[in-house]
Amino acid sequence: MSLHSLQTLAYDVERIRQDFPILAMRPYGKPLAYLDNAATTQKPRCVLDAMTHYYTHLHSNVHRGVHFLSEHATAAYEHARDVVASFIGARRREEIIFTRGTTESINLVAASWGGAFLRPEDEILLTVFEHHSNIVPWQLVAQRTGARLQVVPLEPDGSFFVERALEAITERTRIVAIAHVSNVLGIVVPVAPIIEHAHRVGAVVLLDGAQSIAHVNVDVTELDCDFYAFSSHKVYGPTGIGVLYGKAELLERMPPYHGGGDMIRRVTFERTTYNDLPYKFEAGTPPIAEAVGLARALEYVDSIGRDAIAAWEERLIAACIEQLEQIDGVQILGPKRGRAAVVSFSVEGVHPHDIATFLDREGIAIRAGHHCAQPLMDFFGIPASSRISVAMYSTEEEIERASTALRKCITLFRP
Amino acid sequence: MELSDELRQLYQEVILDHHRAPRNYGNLESYTHQAEGYNPLCGDQIELFLRVNDAGIIEDARFTGQGCAISRASASLMTEALKGKSIEEAHTIFERFHHAVTSDPTAPIDADMLGKLVVLLGVREFPTRVKCATLPWHTLEQALAGGGTTTTE
Ligand SMILES: Cc1ncc(COP(=O)(O)O)c(C=O)c1O
Numbered sequence: 001m002s003l004h005s006l007q008t009l010a011y012d013v014e015r016i017r018q019d020f021p022i023l024a025m026r027p028y029g030k031p032l033a034y035l036d037n038a039a040t041t042q043k044p045r046c047v048l049d050a051m052t053h054y055y056t057h058l059h060s061n062v063h064r065g066v067h068f069l070s071e072h073a074t075a076a077y078e079h080a081r082d083v084v085a086s087f088i089g090a091r092r093r094e095e096i097i098f099t100r101g102t103t104e105s106i107n108l109v110a111a112s113w114g115g116a117f118l119r120p121e122d123e124i125l126l127t128v129f130e131h132h133s134n135i136v137p138w139q140l141v142a143q144r145t146g147a148r149l150q151v152v153p154l155e156p157d158g159s160f161f162v163e164r165a166l167e168a169i170t171e172r173t174r175i176v177a178i179a180h181v182s183n184v185l186g187i188v189v190p191v192a193p194i195i196e197h198a199h200r201v202g203a204v205v206l207l208d209g210a211q212s213i214a215h216v217n218v219d220v221t222e223l224d225c226d227f228y229a230f231s232s233h234k235v236y237g238p239t240g241i242g243v244l245y246g247k248a249e250l251l252e253r254m255p256p257y258h259g260g261g262d263m264i265r266r267v268t269f270e271r272t273t274y275n276d277l278p279y280k281f282e283a284g285t286p287p288i289a290e291a292v293g294l295a296r297a298l299e300y301v302d303s304i305g306r307d308a309i310a311a312w313e314e315r316l317i318a319a320c321i322e323q324l325e326q327i328d329g330v331q332i333l334g335p336k337r338g339r340a341a342v343v344s345f346s347v348e349g350v351h352p353h354d355i356a357t358f359l360d361r362e363g364i365a366i367r368a369g370h371h372c373a374q375p376l377m378d379f380f381g382i383p384a385s386s387r388i389s390v391a392m393y394s395t396e397e398e399i400e401r402a403s404t405a406l407r408k409c410i411t412l413f414r415p
Numbered sequence: 416m417e418l419s420d421e422l423r424q425l426y427q428e429v430i431l432d433h434h435r436a437p438r439n440y441g442n443l444e445s446y447t448h449q450a451e452g453y454n455p456l457c458g459d460q461i462e463l464f465l466r467v468n469d470a471g472i473i474e475d476a477r478f479t480g481q482g483c484a485i486s487r488a489s490a491s492l493m494t495e496a497l498k499g500k501s502i503e504e505a506h507t508i509f510e511r512f513h514h515a516v517t518s519d520p521t522a523p524i525d526a527d528m529l530g531k532l533v534v535l536l537g538v539r540e541f542p543t544r545v546k547c548a549t550l551p552w553h554t555l556e557q558a559l560a561g562g563g564t565t566t567t568e
Contacts (some may be wrong), residue, residue, distance in 0.1 A: 028419065048539050351483035353457050354426075357544060361419050383458030383481050412418075412426060413434065413484060 009133060011312045016304060017393045019044040024227040030363030038183050038211060038342050038389035039367055040233045041121035043297070048194040051289045062288055063279070064263055075194045077288050080295035083277070085120045086300040088228060089219035090245050094277040096250070098286050101242035102210040103133040105229035106177070108281065109206055110137035110245055112254040113227075120146030125203075127189075128379050129182045132372040138177060146172070154379060158334040162190050166197050178285070179229075182213035183389065184371045185334030185340030186317070192320070195224055196267060199211045204250065210234055214391065215313060215340040216307045220245050221235070234292060236391075237297035241290035251277050256292035258283035283296070301392075309392045316399055323403040329410060333385060344387040347406075350365040350413045352386040359410040364402050417462035424537035425544070426484065439494035443477040448478070452554030453563045454482075459486050463554045473497045473505060483547050489535055490551035496532060502559060507534075509552050518521055518549055 017023050020042045025032045034042060037127045054076060060069035062077045062184065072321055078093075085093045099105045114137075118124070128151050135149075142149055150173070150364045152165045169176065182190050195205045206227035212218055213230040220228050226247040232238055246254075256263055260283035264272040274280045301309065320343050324330050329348040352368035359366055367387040370377045377383060388402060418426075443464035452461045468474050475496035493512075497505055512532050515524060520539040523527035529536075538548045546567045559567040 353459075353483040353544070353547065354485070357425070358422065358539060361422050369456065374458070377458065383460065413431065 009370075011308055013312070013393060013395055016108070017395075018301075019046070020393055021045055023393060027363045027365075028282050028361055030361075033362075033364040033401050034168065035215075035388045035390065035394065035402055036365045036367045037391035038234075038371075038387065040239070041214060041391050042292060042393070043065050043238065043293075044300050046145055046300055047293045047296045051238065051293045053120040054289045054292045058160060058291070061285055069306070072133055072304055075286055077286065077291050080291035083295035083298055087218075087302070088213075089095055089144075089221045091221055092248055094414065095245055095248050095251065097243045097244040097246065097278045097281045098291055099229075099244050099281075100240060100287070101231040101233070102208060102229045103231075105227075105241075105242055105244035106134055106206065106208065107137045108257045109177075109227050109229075109246070110141045112257045112281075113204075113250065114138070114141035114147070115144065116253075116255055118142075118145040118147040118174055121172060122147040122174040123150045123170060125150045125152065125168055125173050125176040125178075125198075126167075127160075127178050128154055128177055129160075129185055130177075130372070131183055131189070131208065131210065133210075134177055134179060135375070143379065148206075151375075154334075157194050158185065158190065158380065160187050160335070161186075165194050169194075169201055169203065170195050171202055173198065175204050175206060178208065180207045180209050180218075180231060181216060181342070182334070182376075183211045183342065184344045184373050184376055184385070186211075186213070186339030186344075186389075187334060188338055191223060191225065199224070211342065212340070214301070215310060226250055232294040232297065233296055235294075237294035238246055238287075238290045241287040241294055243294075247312070248277060251281070256280055257285070260284045262286075270276045271401075304392060312392065313390050316394050316396060319342060319396050319415060320388055320390075320399045320403075322404075323399065327407055327410065329414070330406075333380060341391070342387060342389045344385045346380075346382050346385045347410060348414075350410055352384045354413060355386050355406065355409055358412070359402060359405045362401065362405045364398070364405055366402065421537070421540045425454075425541060425565040427534050427537060428532070430484060430537075433488035433491040437478075437487050437491040439475075439477045439491065439498075440479065442476050442479060443475055446475075446477075448525065448558040448562065450554050450558035450562050452550045452567070453564060454486075454547070454550050454567050457483070459483060459547065459550060461471040461486065461551055461554055462550065463490070463558050464492075465526055465558055467502060471501050471503075473500050473502070478551065482550070484543075485535070485538055485544055485547040486550050489548045491534065492532055493551050493555065495528065504505070505555065505559065509556060512552060513549060516545060 018111045058072040060073040062074040081096045085096045151342045198205045205224035209230040214235040231242040263283040333344040356368035418528040420433045426458040447467045448465035463478045466475040476497045526533045553565045
């Protein structure tokens, strides 16, 4: 038996489900099948408890007081930074900047790095499957600096050829900003050759890790990416906090993004000197309880085991694709292999919103819409699609319920 | 798997019929009024054409576009209801329909006044879907107000 199947055999999904109180919900009296994990993941009890414990015993402002609580709050917040650094393999703790989420992390890089270093005619390289939050910040900075967006296409069948990305990297490319995992297609982008090639022409690489953090074993040092952005809420942590990892030598050279308390060393009306990393980029009171919750979530993920989770999810996605393929009129978007946790599809003659409403009344939560990737919907020539996305607590039974309900739904709309 | 009562109400046979075979679907060659409606949340999009004669009567109404069953059926039923009506009457139908469809699900329905449009009121049990039913109607108001693009979210 392969290591892979041994791993999934030992995987006790029922025990894991016990850790997530919300999974006991019964929408419309039906058991909840939460299959919208790419939008956001649910929280294990230990995360909720860690945040309650923080507010009950430790809360104060950080880096400011000399009193008992402030010291404890600061320690808890800075410990969270260490946990994040170790989770993603950052060499130094000051390379971890807490933000509000992936969106703010990308905006930070676009505004600060882009604003300082982009020149007219410089190229910013994206792919056609980027989330709006990895498109619009670049458009904004392109308008300010005169830089230009370049877009790596997909093949007509929706598959991604890394060669297309390599071809698109030119002497003018200054930054490659790409999703590590597509939130629509689930493609795990083979980023290693892209990063290597980009570095060869002197460009930097930002990975949008919103969809990879919970599903792929990420090591930023090994990947050698320059920036990596993710959101806590997509990896079982609370909303309201995210992370920007950046190489220290880049972060040092970048101007501050937001001004305010905590990010300064000395302020006079004539001149302000800035604090060291990472505080230079953390203006104002940070999301302290959220950092504590995020750290606990990452520890929880590691207690289950990232490889075991990935193997489990891979099995679910394979089952999902297999079942969807058997349904007449269902078209799966993108390649069948090499994907993580996400399957999007369209159904001939049935609109995604009708599908989602139908499944919702069966207690099954899936996503319908453009998934904040309108350029990708345009590429496929569809206004919207339906998406099933799994997490560590998802089950094959839930996938089966979804595909059974989908069959029923199609019969209703297309007898 | 049995359909819940709410789903049965939402997707009544009349709605499914208008979804599968929408009435008045297509472009209108010579129109006097036109507008586009767009719901950025779901990407639904509709283009509405009206031909109003000198007496102010809507002689023809047609629509094209992509949308869910609810918005398609709503557009189909709306264009049926509009034909032969004056612009004033069209505004009145809009008001009545809009009021009814955004009312509380338990509020009584004046079925006589709404006619065939009552089948769309199942959407009241589905707050996230009300916009689907109203998109064609906001597009109608836009067309009567002189055209352009209307957006609902
Ligand atoms: C690929 C990708 N990038 C960015 C984001 C934005 O994340 P957030 O809304 O948490 O900032 C998402 C979330 O939907 C995503 O899937």
